[in-house]
Amino acid sequence: MENWTQQPILEHNTVQLIPMEISHKEALLKAASDGELWDLWYTSVPSEDTIENYMGTALKHKETGYQFPYVVIYKPTNTIIGTTRFDQMDPSNRRLELGYTWYAKSYQRTAVNSECKYLMLQLAFEKLNCIAVQISTNWHNHQSRAAIARLGAKQDGVIRNHRINTDGSYRDTVIFSITNSEWISVKKNLLLNFKKHNNSN
Numbered sequence: 001m002e003n004w005t006q007q008p009i010l011e012h013n014t015v016q017l018i019p020m021e022i023s024h025k026e027a028l029l030k031a032a033s034d035g036e037l038w039d040l041w042y043t044s045v046p047s048e049d050t051i052e053n054y055m056g057t058a059l060k061h062k063e064t065g066y067q068f069p070y071v072v073i074y075k076p077t078n079t080i081i082g083t084t085r086f087d088q089m090d091p092s093n094r095r096l097e098l099g100y101t102w103y104a105k106s107y108q109r110t111a112v113n114s115e116c117k118y119l120m121l122q123l124a125f126e127k128l129n130c131i132a133v134q135i136s137t138n139w140h141n142h143q144s145r146a147a148i149a150r151l152g153a154k155q156d157g158v159i160r161n162h163r164i165n166t167d168g169s170y171r172d173t174v175i176f177s178i179t180n181s182e183w184i185s186v187k188k189n190l191l192l193n194f195k196k197h198n199n200s201n
Contacts, residue, residue, distance in 0.1 A: 002129050004091040007068045010119040013194065014076060015112055017119060020058055020069040020083065025051055027080035028071065034104035045102050058085065058100070065089060069100070072116060074107065081107045084116055086124070088134070096124060097134040108143075111194065117151055118190045125183040132179045139172035148176045152186035 010017040032045050046054035061067035068086040073079065082103035089096045098120055103112055124130040135153055137144040149155070153176035162173035178186055 002091070002127070004089060004128060005065060007062070007070075008123065008127075010070070010123060011075075012115040012119055013111075014074060015115045015119070016073040016075055017070040017084070017116060018073060020055065020062075020071050020085075022055060022059065024071045024080060025055060028055075028083060031079075031081050031083075031104040032102070034106050044100065061087075065091075072103065072112070074112070081112070084120065086120065091128075094129055094131045095134065096128070096130060097136065098124075099136065113147055114151070114190055114193055118187070118194075121178065121183065121186065121190075125180055130180060132177050135176045135178075136173050137176075139174055145174055151178070152182065152189050153178045154182075 007019045009019070028046065029048060029051055032047070044054075055069075058067060058069035062069055066087070066089055068089070070084050071080050072082045072084060074081045082101070084101040085099060087097040087099040098117065101113070101116070121133060124133045134156075135148050135151075137148060139158065156175040156177050159173045159175060161170045163171040165171055
């Protein structure tokens with residue numbers, strides 16, 4: 001059933017996604033400190049100076065129905081390792097975006113991102129009845145662009161000078177999407193990757 005107002009808990013093999021709360025502040029800062037992710041100029045990772053505004057904005061957007069912000073828990077250690085969220089939620093057009101995703105450096109290039117994306121895409125297409133899910137990233141974030149393409153998303157285009165960064169520079173944004181008709185194939189590919197990962201462990 002479609003329910004664009006209630007944010008559910010999502011869970012898979014090694015990850016659990018729970019709704020963000022202000023009490024997660026210190027755990028998120030600790031996760032971001034693994035790799036000092038706030039120093040990556042092409043991403044939006046909070047530091048001690050920006051964490052309150054970062055979380056406050058996310059929680060405000062949750063109240064208006066514009067976002068579902070999550071923290072990512074690594075189940076084997078019950079540790080918060082990052083965050084992700086549904087953004088630009090548009091129930092009238094049955095579209096949304098997956099964004100604001102980052103993980104502690106120790107958990108990058110693992111199965112974590114695939115599991116998180118699987119859970120979110122499954123909710124979007126199978127529960128919220130989305131017709132398309134958008135994923136965007138900075139042109140210079142080559143690691144993110146490659147990860148999005150591996151999911152099976154197709155590149156729609158590049159929006160040049162899309163945003164003005166805090167330092168005054170301009171951001172070019174690469175837009176990808178997955179449509180509802182593509183979800184079956186994307187889902188099969190993700191499940192196959194989970195199987196390969198489990199067999200290699």
